[in-house]
Amino acid sequence: MCGRFTLALEHERLLLQYGFTDVDFTFRPRYNIAPMQESPVVAVDDGKRIMQLMRWGLVPSWSKDETIGNRLINARAETVREKPSFRASFKRRRCLVPATGYFEWKELPGSLPTKKLKAPMYFTIREGEPFSFAGLWDTWERFDGKRLATFTIITTEPSVLAAQVHNRMPVILPKSEESLWLEGDDESAAGLLRSYPETDLSVYEVSKVVNSPRNDSPECIVRVA
DNA sequence: CCAGACGTTGTT
DNA sequence: GTCTGG
DNA sequence: CCAGACGTTGTT
DNA sequence: GTCTGG
Numbered sequence: 318m319c320g321r322f323t324l325a326l327e328h329e330r331l332l333l334q335y336g337f338t339d340v341d342f343t344f345r346p347r348y349n350i351a352p353m354q355e356s357p358v359v360a361v362d363d364g365k366r367i368m369q370l371m372r373w374g375l376v377p378s379w380s381k382d383e384t385i386g387n388r389l390i391n392a393r394a395e396t397v398r399e400k401p402s403f404r405a406s407f408k409r410r411r412c413l414v415p416a417t418g419y420f421e422w423k424e425l426p427g428s429l430p431t432k433k434l435k436a437p438m439y440f441t442i443r444e445g446e447p448f449s450f451a452g453l454w455d456t457w458e459r460f461d462g463k464r465l466a467t468f469t470i471i472t473t474e475p476s477v478l479a480a481q482v483h484n485r486m487p488v489i490l491p492k493s494e495e496s497l498w499l500e501g502d503d504e505s506a507a508g509l510l511r512s513y514p515e516t517d518l519s520v521y522e523v524s525k526v527v528n529s530p531r532n533d534s535p536e537c538i539v540r541v542a
Numbered sequence: 543c544c545a546g547a548c549g550t551t552g553t554t
Numbered sequence: 555g556t557c558t559g560g
Numbered sequence: 561c562c563a564g565a566c567g568t569t570g571t572t
Numbered sequence: 573g574t575c576t577g578g
Binding site for chain 1: 547548549550551552
């Protein structure tokens with residue numbers, strides 16, 4: 318799965334990556350983005366591409382309360398077109414989730430059943446090159462009428478490398494497939510939900526500093542092994 | 543018909 | 555142990 | 561994903 | 573919103 322990621326680049330670099338010249342937020346590099354926090358998302362609204370901050374953890378428009386978002390941080394590629402929580406978003410609200418890396422916690426063998434030891438592992442594409450997760454978004458109306466925009470990251474079977482760490486991995490879209498994901502028909506978009514080519518993916522262990530969502534510094538991505 | 547669920551992960 | 559918050 | 565809370569009463 | 577369970 319994917320429960321933390323990074324977007325460690327400057328505001329101008331982020332806009333350049335997706336061809337935007339102006340957005341309504343100021344971005345600072347992030348080294349530990351956790352569920353329930355906001356992050357920039359590229360979506361299509363009214364036929365135009367927009368980039369705006371959304372909260373991680375999808376809250377479907379029909380939800381009675383927003384707490385469901387805690388649990389909808391990922392959507393399985395295998396079932397995303399059927400599940401009530403995701404299918405409407407899959408049809409009309411696919412999005413790109415900009416990132417420069419993501420974390421997975423690897424269970425270490427030999428640890429007592431009662432005390433599971435886990436090591437945080439950090440994945441990047443070509444040494445930190447920006448990329449996009451395949452995502453879905455939706456909006457939810459609060460009691461006060463304000464709209465909450467949220468997103469989820471789609472997961473799939475891991476590649477051979479990713480499988481050494483975990484049994485799921487987020488769907489990473491090559492730059493050449495981003496337009497099809499955003500603006501293609503459902504069938505074409507669904508065809509993009511596969512594991513990322515082995516050769517471009519790297520992974521190394523990082524310290525437990527990343528464990529706490531309160532820590533958001535470059536120390537989170539320093540290699541320790 | 544209305545009421546209630548709608549999800550993923552990992553662990554058992 | 556389980557749920558909520560980040 | 562992990563960290564941190566998890567409760568009531570009464571008082572400030 | 574839409575489907576399932578009662």
